[in-house]
Amino acid sequence: MAVDIPAEVVQQEQVGPGLYRLSLYAPQITRSAVPGQFVYIRCTDNLDPLLRRPISIHGVNRERGELFLLYQVVGRGTALLAARRRGERLGVMGPLGRGFTLQAPGQRVVLVGGGIGVAPLVFLGQVLVQRNNQVCLLVGARSADQLPVGKEGYTAPFELAVATDDGSCGHHGPVTDLLEKILAGEGADMVYACGPRGMLHQTALLLARYDVPGEFSLEERMGCGVGACLSCVCKTAGKGGEPLQYRRVCVEGPVFPADQLVWD
Amino acid sequence: MTKPNLAVDVAGIRMKNPVTTASGTFGFGSEYAPFVDLNRLGAIVVKGTTLLPRQGNPLPRIVETPAGILNAIGLQNPGVNHFIEVALPYLRQFDLPVIVNIAGDTVEDYATLAARLDEVPGVAGLEVNISCPNVKKGGLAFGADPDSAAAVVRAVKGATRLPVVVKLSPNVTSIVRLAEAVVEAGADALSMINTLLGMAIDIRRRRPALANVMGGLSGPAIRPVAVRAVWQVYQALKVPIVGMGGIVTAEDALEFIMAGATAVAVGTANFINPRATTDIIEGIERFLVEEGVSDIQELIGAAHM
Ligand SMILES: Cc1cc2nc3c(=O)[nH]c(=O)nc-3n(C[C@H](O)[C@H](O)[C@H](O)COP(=O)(O)OP(=O)(O)OC[C@H]3O[C@@H](n4cnc5c(N)ncnc54)[C@H](O)[C@@H]3O)c2cc1C
Ligand SMILES: Cc1cc2nc3c(=O)[nH]c(=O)nc-3n(C[C@H](O)[C@H](O)[C@H](O)COP(=O)(O)O)c2cc1C
Ligand code: FES
Numbered sequence: 210m211a212v213d214i215p216a217e218v219v220q221q222e223q224v225g226p227g228l229y230r231l232s233l234y235a236p237q238i239t240r241s242a243v244p245g246q247f248v249y250i251r252c253t254d255n256l257d258p259l260l261r262r263p264i265s266i267h268g269v270n271r272e273r274g275e276l277f278l279l280y281q282v283v284g285r286g287t288a289l290l291a292a293r294r295r296g297e298r299l300g301v302m303g304p305l306g307r308g309f310t311l312q313a314p315g316q317r318v319v320l321v322g323g324g325i326g327v328a329p330l331v332f333l334g335q336v337l338v339q340r341n342n343q344v345c346l347l348v349g350a351r352s353a354d355q356l357p358v359g360k361e362g363y364t365a366p367f368e369l370a371v372a373t374d375d376g377s378c379g380h381h382g383p384v385t386d387l388l389e390k391i392l393a394g395e396g397a398d399m400v401y402a403c404g405p406r407g408m409l410h411q412t413a414l415l416l417a418r419y420d421v422p423g424e425f426s427l428e429e430r431m432g433c434g435v436g437a438c439l440s441c442v443c444k445t446a447g448k449g450g451e452p453l454q455y456r457r458v459c460v461e462g463p464v465f466p467a468d469q470l471v472w473d
Numbered sequence: 474m475t476k477p478n479l480a481v482d483v484a485g486i487r488m489k490n491p492v493t494t495a496s497g498t499f500g501f502g503s504e505y506a507p508f509v510d511l512n513r514l515g516a517i518v519v520k521g522t523t524l525l526p527r528q529g530n531p532l533p534r535i536v537e538t539p540a541g542i543l544n545a546i547g548l549q550n551p552g553v554n555h556f557i558e559v560a561l562p563y564l565r566q567f568d569l570p571v572i573v574n575i576a577g578d579t580v581e582d583y584a585t586l587a588a589r590l591d592e593v594p595g596v597a598g599l600e601v602n603i604s605c606p607n608v609k610k611g612g613l614a615f616g617a618d619p620d621s622a623a624a625v626v627r628a629v630k631g632a633t634r635l636p637v638v639v640k641l642s643p644n645v646t647s648i649v650r651l652a653e654a655v656v657e658a659g660a661d662a663l664s665m666i667n668t669l670l671g672m673a674i675d676i677r678r679r680r681p682a683l684a685n686v687m688g689g690l691s692g693p694a695i696r697p698v699a700v701r702a703v704w705q706v707y708q709a710l711k712v713p714i715v716g717m718g719g720i721v722t723a724e725d726a727l728e729f730i731m732a733g734a735t736a737v738a739v740g741t742a743n744f745i746n747p748r749a750t751t752d753i754i755e756g757i758e759r760f761l762v763e764e765g766v767s768d769i770q771e772l773i774g775a776a777h778m
Contacts, residue, residue, distance in 0.1 A: 258537055432542065435504045438497065439529060455549060
């Protein structure tokens with residue numbers, strides 16, 4: 210069950226330009242957190258900015274009760290978050306939302322992360338590897354220094370491939386090029402993706418073309434984080450002709466089956 | 474000192490303390506149940522309900538502003554039948570008056586909704602929303618004009634025996650004139666204020682930040698406007714008032730009570746602190762003890778000479 214607790218900052222580490230890895234002591238949250246879920250954080254104790262900020266769970270250390278987040282500074286909230294230091298406490302609600310559905314052991318899965326969207330996929334990859342899935346993580350970024358994972362020195366317990374828009378690391382081009390190569394070659398049983406909307410739309414088209422199931426983690430502006438305010442909705446409609454409806458990213462998501470999403 | 478009395482009565486709706494939730498910010502209660510013991514609330518006002526399910530507005534629906542938010546949800550809700558069949562049975566498990574916020578496109582819609590809810594056990598009262606700035610028909614179209622506001626209230630009163638609380642908009646020249654019109658038409662109580670019509674622009678996209686262009690401003694940014702509205706209407710009319718608009722702490726709630734509110738509703742603050750309602754109840758009780766006040770009634774309107 211979700212809680213709201215004052216979580217202590219264990220470590221705040223800059224891992225790139227505007228990129229941070231934060232570790233929080235939050236045993237009540239790590240106990241039940243699953244990949245794809247998120248936390249809703251008060252970046253400041255003041256009332257401006259007013260709202261909390263949603264950040265995906267990047268990993269957990271259950272023995273130590275530590276929760277890991279990977280985030281990018283884009284505005285005031287995340288800048289305030291980056292200024293929080295070891296020993297400070299911040300209000301954290303979580304774990305929130307519905308995470309990814311895990312595949313049966315032995316299956317081959319591909320994870321596609323665009324930019325900071327790779328954050329929840331690392332946690333997912335770790336859990337899938339423990340379940341004896343064959344895991345490949347594809348990471349896309351604008352350039353090498355924007356790669357939160359996949360750089361030299363980062364060890365992931367699974368296969369990893371990188372694409373950059375400027376060609377400064379790995380494949381020169383969008384990360385979906387890498388996905389297409391896999392789908393056209395050895396194939397995949399399941400594709401999980403998180404990243405900018407355009408990347409997700411391209412991924413959805415590829416999945417439809419190769420008839421592979423997928424699950425995407427979405428981002429929308431949130432008010433409450435718990436399903437009460439209806440501000441974070443996304444447009445969905447089933448492949449089987451189910452009617453168009455707005456569903457709440459914070460409770461029915463953030464993870465949705467790829468073939469239920471409407472791209473307009 | 475013995476525990477102070479916090480109980481209040483809003484036009485026959487008996488609340489064990491003066492704190493309720495603001496419609497649209499607390500869902501149907503279950504959303505916040507992991508964080509708040511619902512039995513501790515004075516009452517719950519649920520999400521705005523319409524006759525038929527509504528899809529609501531396109532995205533984005535929310536933007537942050539200084540110490541506030543602008544929202545344009547557009548009354549997305551599953552409709553009154555779903556409310557009665559699914560949300561209400563859940564809420565009936567709690568010792569909690571349930572106030573249903575209703576909205577319609579026509580006067581008849583409001584009357585039909587009121588009649589539909591009249592037969593239903595577990596509904597303690599109706600809050601008539603004639604002040605939503607985010608829907609094209611109904612909403613503010615009724616709330617901005619005393620005659621149409623009165624017509625809605627008369628229709629609702631004629632269709633139900635439940636206490637009728639009418640929710641007023643601050644987006645009018647004189648909230649007192651509006652209050653007088655709806656009380657004359659039979660309103661048993663008033664709630665105020667709904668959101669202030671506002672707007673923000675995304676300067677990079679050179680477009681309005683909300684898909685709906687304009688939205689409703691709520692949160693601490695609007696509190697002085699809300700306190701003023703409660704003050705003015707209390708001064709002019711003898712009718713119970715549910716005050717709301719930017720209440721975050723017990724001190725904020727006490728401002729409204731001293732301005733003349735019998736009860737208060739907590740809205741946007743729930744988003745920041747899911748336990749805002751119960752923190753406020755505890756804070757009010759502490760204040761009464763500190764000030765040696767044995768009954769909250771003594772503070773209602775206390776700031777008026
Ligand atoms: C479920 C979910 C998981 C997320 N996980 C991560 C993560 O792991 N790492 C990470 O770096 N970012 C993540 N984000 C995006 C992150 O929430 C935003 O970057 C952040 O809220 C921006 O806040 P700001 O004050 O710095 O920016 P500002 O632009 O100043 O924010 C203004 C408003 O816009 C909202 N907002 C801005 N960008 C986004 C966005 N992309 N999504 C939702 N709301 C936004 C803010 O919450 C705020 O209300 C996630 C978003 C969601 C919805
Ligand atoms: C996201 C959101 C949704 C709302 N939905 C409704 C609604 O359905 N019906 C209604 O009468 N008021 C609605 N309101 C207005 C609130 O009930 C309240 O009047 C207003 O937000 C001021 O209080 P606050 O500043 O404490 O939030 C909504 C407000 C917000 C922020
Ligand atoms: S953020 Fe309030 S419903 Fe999702």
